[in-house]
């Protein structure tokens with residue numbers, strides 16, 4: 561097993577450690593300019609407004625609705641329902657649909673930025689659509705994706721980036737992603753342990769691997785009390801570093817907050833044995849089989 565640089569869920573006390581990996585793994589060449597790279601380095605995320613046109617968003621929305629309809633009556637592990645309702649919360653592994661979303665996951669406008677940030681060729685570690693329907697879309701509690709991908713999927717280094725394509729306008733009031741700027745520079749080693757088959761509940765409501773109040777308060781203090789919200793029009797794209805602390809409130813508005821997430825991982829950082837010592841999570845949530853580098857498709 562690779563050396564565990566980021567132990568977590570190994571004691572009943574949370575601790576905060578410094579990040580060991582670089583944030584930007586390349587010499588900076590690529591589509592993002594200097595101030596965008598600096599903003600990503602400092603905050604741990606970057607919003608690219610309207611990276612996709614309204615025409616393209618219309619196509620994506622049509623595919624989103626089709627995906628929702630096709631999965632509504634499915635009772636499979638990769639279709640997650642909202643707690644307490646039959647509303648779809650997430651559909652995973654949409655990049656393997658050999659159709660619209662597979663092509664979108666290879667779009668050069670997002671792949672080239674991922675390669676610039678990760679300093680290598682990339683592959684999709686995980687993909688999903690989070691629907692967050694109006695009225696029924698529940699919260700995603702604060703967490704670092706990397707903490708889960710490290711402990712439960714054996715991702716050794718912080719060398720992955722989530723690319724969230726906004727499909728329906730993300731307003732202040734329909735449960736936008738919230739991020740603690742600068743939180744990616746620290747690693748919260750969470751208290752507690754990992755229940756067996758944790759993914760069967762954590763994708764609906766994450767408990768294990770969530771930071772304690774003291775650590776969260778400390779992270780927001782380092783950010784001078786700032787908590788940012790990733791609002792923006794459909795077609796915008798949020799890139800957020802794998803270790804940036806984020807979460808989102810429930811959606812009490814009539815307006816859905818649907819985003820497509822492609823998690824790009826460096827081909828130099830393939831998943832190994834879970835550091836929890838448990839069985840690996842299933843393929844739909846942690847891709848181990850298809851890790852050939854993406855050939856970006858011009859668009």
Ligand code: 6CS
Nearest residue numbers: 700703705708763766845
């Ligand atoms: O466990 C995971 O991989 C998923 N859980 C959350 C809350 N965010 C990342 C990912 O979708």
Ligand code: FE
Nearest residue numbers: 703704705806
């Ligand atoms: Fe997450």
